[in-house]
Amino acid sequence: AARAVDLVKTYAAGAARVVALDSVSIAFPAGRFTAVMGPSGSGKSTLLHCMAALDAPTSGQVFVGGTDVSTLDERQRTWLRRDRIGFVFQAFNLVPTLTAEENIMLPARLARRDPDRRWVDRVIKTVGLRDRLHHRPAQLSGGQQQRVAVARALAGRPEIVFADEPTGNLDSRSGAEVLGLLRAGVTEDGASVVMVTHDPTAAAYADRVMFLADGRLVDELSDPTA
């Protein structure tokens, strides 16, 4: 579904140069649930942002569904992100002036797509947001905001879901609901899921776990059990 070849991402921060990704080659198979783990600062969010065409690599290539992302112009890249990819941000990135429901429906509205209302209702009900739909983000708890971010990424039933630590602010029960939904996307729709997590219990929902350290792929584990 998506892969990276010799991916490098460096930043200049004042006098220092930070190598966030140090030549990473990684393949995320279609219709599979892959977890990515590693220490804080090891490059996980950077990897996800490059894979989802939210950020341009310093060098190397990113392929989404066979397409080299660097060959797309800005309009095609926007369409890719809105139509084929769902992204759960580590910091949620909700629109403060919109309600939870408006936030959840926004990508589909921007893409002028009619979302499957029954699926959207199922997502909203499963993550427990039905009586918070008219709240704005500032009127929601941290975990409720996180669940809005998850629902927004899943509402359009995208081919690929990138989820950056989607259960970090959730108790074990709400977390299990979110992970169950991600799993359902794979099992029922054949979606591909790439999830960054620090929680081994969450990683256990994946088919495979990839480990990053210091911007490099250092290990891999198939069929993990917590």
Next chain:
Amino acid sequence: AARAVDLVKTYAAGAARVVALDSVSIAFPAGRFTAVMGPSGSGKSTLLHCMAALDAPTSGQVFVGGTDVSTLDERQRTWLRRDRIGFVFQAFNLVPTLTAEENIMLPARLARRDPDRRWVDRVIKTVGLRDRLHHRPAQLSGGQQQRVAVARALAGRPEIVFADEPTGNLDSRSGAEVLGLLRAGVTEDGASVVMVTHDPTAAAYADRVMFLADGRLVDELSDPTA
């Protein structure tokens, strides 16, 4: 060190009324490490914000170090928050235009206090931020931002530390460093720590765990082990 008596907090959100805290009476003993757990949306952040005088309750009383917080004027409340309380926010609340180091030192500078530089250096070293001090928040990973928020709360060696899910974005090793620092504050300084967490492993560092559900105190556990 701090306690609440019949604490009530309600919000009006459009036509609906949300009862975030439903008459909570709770005591956080001085020199103790107390954890607060409960489902997402159960009122934990609301409780911490009321206890730290960051938010005014709808009814009920909050005492910090024996002082009824509602009897303080705005200047005294500001002094209380800056000088005697350290707060780690669930969403970090870092100043985007300041570096990590400036963010960490800000409360002490605002209070015109000279922080104990050896302690600050120990905190910075323990949470692993020594080579990120001149980065601004946007140049930091999610977990690095969280560690800046932790260091900022601890830098002034406050009497009471309120920490709202301080390890949610951290791998187990960085998380253990943060929890070890919180524990050290209690053991070495006699500080009082109140920590909200969803992680039972983190709660195991506490002397006692209080459980919230639907804005009410529902259970308590002494000497928890994971």
